[in-house]
Amino acid sequence: MFANKYLQKQNRKDLIERVPENNFGICVVIPCFHEPDILQTLKSLNACKLPSQKVEIIVLINHSEIESEEIKTFNFNTKLEVDNWILYNKKDGIRFFAVGPVELKKKWAGAGLARKSGMDEAIRRFNTIEKPNGIIVSLDADTLVSKNYFVEIENHFKLHPKDVGATISFQHQTKGLKEKHLQGIQLYEKYLDYYKKALDFTGYPFSMFTVGSAFAVTADAYVKRGGMNRRQAGEDFYFLQNLVQVGKVGQVNSAKVFPSARLSDRVPFGTGPILQKWINGEEDLTQTYNFQAFIDVKKLFDLKEEFFKIDEIEFKNIINKLPDSVRLFIQQDNFLVELNDLNNNCSTLKSFQSRFFQKFNAFKILKFLNFAHEEFFNKENLDEQFTKLNQSIKNE
Incomplete structure (x- = not known):
């Protein structure tokens, strides 16, 4: 078995x-820690149109x-509450399982290990029926979902059978939020959009939204990737950025x-x-990464082919063409070793090009941006930087 x-x-x-x-084909995993509204999520899922495959x-x-x-x-009572809801909401095509409460080792307890535990159980269940896809x-x-949630996820992998995973569109709930809170989530979503589009602009081929509640992965790719990590936060970011090394x-x-x-x-x-x-006044979401930093790193990516089969002298000659922010960063980061x-x-230029971004990946880009804003740039107004980005895209 796979x-x-x-x-x-x-x-x-076994959980x-x-x-x-x-015909079991889709498994949704929901970590649940001290959650008062879990039944709203389950009701949202139960209201979805069902796909051709069985859902768990x-x-x-x-x-x-x-x-x-x-x-x-509280968690023990949640288990009783969810079990009771499941008892009275059974229907063909979808099955709900409440597992736990599971006690996690204090060193690793958190979202990453909880998500991993649930996903590993999904793998075990797919493995018993030899279902790598x-x-x-x-x-x-x-989190709530649109009524076509299951159907469209299933359709995506039918239409794109070689994809190892997919991110799913999202929009944060805003009903009942006070003005400051509403403004904060709107700014944060705009920042996420800006950041992804700016990565696209640089030529980085693996830009994506990394939201824990909005992605899917095939069972086979999950195993090849080595499973979910145990990070207490950001487990989704690390998992998805490493998943792109398995496939699209x-x-x-x-x-x-x-x-x-x-x-x-x-x-x-x-x-x-x-x-x-943001609410406490400790974070200004109207400010973001200076777009010039993305322009600078794009100049590095535009020259990536020139780094193929070079020696140290040639390396120095190439990086001297780059903006100071990028040149100093790759020197301090010892990028020549990588x-x-x-x-x-890499024996061919084609393989070098395809693997370049395994070295200069999303983690390194973020590291560069933080370095550049400590040494060269100030953060600037989000709306103004987004306008500059859109104008640059239009002019390309």
Whole structure:
């Protein structure tokens, strides 16, 4: 079976006893920690038009082994509540499973390990029916979905069978938000759009929205990728950026998820903490990365072919053509060492070009942007930078 070695390495217990139904093809995994509105998410999923394949929903109720008794009790009651809801909302084509509460080791407890635990269970279930093209969908416990959610996810992978994953369009919930809160989420979504389009402008081929509640991955690709990581925050970003090294990650635009825009201090970064800082006056979401920094890194990407099979002298000659921000960054980051490794493992220019962005990847771009804004640029008004970006795209 396709995932035997992966599952043996994980050495994990089965979380669901009931065997998968025939034609099981889509599994939605929802980590659930101290979530008061989980039933709204389940009702939203249950209202969806069903696809041709059978659907399973795994709600992974979890907390740290050192969590307070108050939250442990809350999660226990959540399990009872969800089990009761499942009992009275059964229908053909979709099955819901409430798992837990699962106690996670304190060192790793958090969104990453909870998501991994649920996704690994999805892998086990697909493995029992030898379904490497089964689709695992990541969702959050405070998120709603459009009624065509399942159908459009299924259609995407039917139309693009070589895709190893897909991100899904999203729009944060705004109903009932106060003015400052509403302004914050609107600015944050505009920033995400700006950042993705600016990456596209640079020529980086793997730009995408990395939102934990809005992506899907094939079972086979999940295993090849090594599974979800255990990071306590940002697990979605790291997983998706590494997934592109397995194959193409597409985009489902015809369905939509609606994540919560709630404030949060559970994790160090992400939508909730950013909005909380905005409300507290600790983060100015009207300011963003200077567009000139993206222009600068584009000049590096435009010259990437020139780095093929070069020596140190040629390397210095090439980087001297680049803006100071990029030149100093790649010198301090020892990028020549990574280039040498790349050249040693690429016999053709074509293979070098395809693997260049495995070295200068999304993590390194973000590292460059932070370096450039410490040493060369100030953050500027988001609207103004977006206008500059759009004008540059128009002029290309």
